[in-house]
Amino acid sequence: MSLRLRLTLILGSTFIILWSVAAAWMLYDLRAEMMRSLDQRLAASAQMVAGLLVQMPQSSQPAAAERITAQRLGIPDGLTCQVSSLRGEVIARSHPELAEPLDAQQVGFRDQQVDGVSWRSYTVEQHGMRITTADRLDERQTLQSSVLLAAAVPVGVALLGTLLLLWFGVRKGLQPLRRMADALLERGPDSLQPLQLASLPSELRPLQDSQNQLFERIAHALERERRFTGDAAHELRSPLTAIKVHLQVAGMTSGAEATNALAQAEKGADRLQSTLEQLLLLARVEGRQSFEEGAQATALEVARLAIQDTAGAAEGVELQAAATLSERPLGMPPALATVALRNLLDNALRHTAAGTQVQLEITSSGDRVYFKVRDHGPGLADDSMMLLTRRFWRQGTGGGSGLGLAIVDAIVQRCGGQLRFSTGPHGMLVTLELPLLGLYAG
Numbered sequence: 001m002s003l004r005l006r007l008t009l010i011l012g013s014t015f016i017i018l019w020s021v022a023a024a025w026m027l028y029d030l031r032a033e034m035m036r037s038l039d040q041r042l043a044a045s046a047q048m049v050a051g052l053l054v055q056m057p058q059s060s061q062p063a064a065a066e067r068i069t070a071q072r073l074g075i076p077d078g079l080t081c082q083v084s085s086l087r088g089e090v091i092a093r094s095h096p097e098l099a100e101p102l103d104a105q106q107v108g109f110r111d112q113q114v115d116g117v118s119w120r121s122y123t124v125e126q127h128g129m130r131i132t133t134a135d136r137l138d139e140r141q142t143l144q145s146s147v148l149l150a151a152a153v154p155v156g157v158a159l160l161g162t163l164l165l166l167w168f169g170v171r172k173g174l175q176p177l178r179r180m181a182d183a184l185l186e187r188g189p190d191s192l193q194p195l196q197l198a199s200l201p202s203e204l205r206p207l208q209d210s211q212n213q214l215f216e217r218i219a220h221a222l223e224r225e226r227r228f229t230g231d232a233a234h235e236l237r238s239p240l241t242a243i244k245v246h247l248q249v250a251g252m253t254s255g256a257e258a259t260n261a262l263a264q265a266e267k268g269a270d271r272l273q274s275t276l277e278q279l280l281l282l283a284r285v286e287g288r289q290s291f292e293e294g295a296q297a298t299a300l301e302v303a304r305l306a307i308q309d310t311a312g313a314a315e316g317v318e319l320q321a322a323a324t325l326s327e328r329p330l331g332m333p334p335a336l337a338t339v340a341l342r343n344l345l346d347n348a349l350r351h352t353a354a355g356t357q358v359q360l361e362i363t364s365s366g367d368r369v370y371f372k373v374r375d376h377g378p379g380l381a382d383d384s385m386m387l388l389t390r391r392f393w394r395q396g397t398g399g400g401s402g403l404g405l406a407i408v409d410a411i412v413q414r415c416g417g418q419l420r421f422s423t424g425p426h427g428m429l430v431t432l433e434l435p436l437l438g439l440y441a442g
């Protein structure tokens with residue numbers, strides 16, 4: 001079902017219900033008012049006849065069974081009138097052709113059957129006589145139907161006109177949405193330029209903005225994939241070439257030289273495997289794949305797991321936890337927090353001076369926890385600090401894949417943390433700030 005048809009049906013049904021209720025209410029009041037007016041006409045006619053009879057000379061008052069004409073007493077057309085004594089004797093009536101007289105025993109309004117016809121009558125008692133006026137209920141019904149029909153026809157026509165105008169109004173109102181759909185259909189499969197539609201209603205601007213944000217995310221995702229493919233092809237080519245060369249050397253030599261070549265080939269394979277694992281982990285983190293497994297861990301537990309997983313010996317890291325360290329769990333998957341801290345420790349162990357330890361200090365404040373990793377290496381120049389989280393960037397000819405800090409930066413951006421670097425004469429200080437439970441929504 002189209003949106004236009006849906007809106008027309010909803011709004012049309014609403015209009016029909018409201019108009020029907022209003023019309024029924026109006027017609028009910030009109031019918032009640034019309035019946036009241038007809039009753040008032042009966043009562044007024046009876047009072048008028050009574051007044052005329054009193055004013056007539058005694059000699060000219062009607063004898064028994066004398067016909068009273070409507071013209072003589074001024075009775076409106078469509079009414080019948082009967083004059084009777086208090087004992088019930090009919091003195092005169094305007095329609096003597098009726099086989100049965102009107103029942104005048106009850107004063108006021110009443111419905112009665114005369115000659116098989118339903119009548120509405122009114123009886124008034126004055127000066128020793130009862131004057132009864134009546135009209136036929138079927139004639140009343142006919143008049144009522146005519147009046148109600150005359151009132152209902154304009155209402156029906158107005159309702160149909162409203163529905164017709166509503167159909168065209170909804171069509172006109174949805175034209176901006178049609179323009180947006182046409183603009184999307186006209187785009188090429190590789191077009192990720194933002195939509196720029198002028199004169200959009202305020203209700204559709206958030207839709208255009210969200211669509212443009214989607215295009216931007218898709219463009220970033222495609223760029224990330226292209227960069228990932230290019231980086232992977234570049235970085236994997238060197239280990240594969242080295243492995244191939246060493247294997248060729250091992251095949252052409254023997255003895256210690258062949259053994260050394262095979263050992264170098266094995267190191268190249270290990271480096272290749274490590275690089276592939278880092279690339280896959282980076283793709284998972286940047287691709288927003290879920291790491292949620294329902295597990296939770298405190299900052300101290302994450303630190304101990306990261307120390308156990310470091311490439312260097314665990315005794316190379318000195319752990320210092322503040323006495324006031326919060327025992328609340330981290331507000332992020334423990335696997336991501338462990339990987340981020342492990343990469344920082346691996347990087348610090350790789351660049352710290354021989355015979356020194358890497359210090360890992362953990363503190364907390366409010367809803368944040370801080371991991372401070374300090375090494376005793378040579379530090380970095382200020383222009384190199386901006387390159388630390390770039391993929392495959394390495395300091396000098398140092399080992400590693402060049403992806404560790406890039407992975408840490410991706411985890412921090414995903415989980416709402418912060419990563420800060422500072423250097424000094426005694427080495428590099430890296431501060432990893434992560435949220436405690438209740439703040440992470442990724």
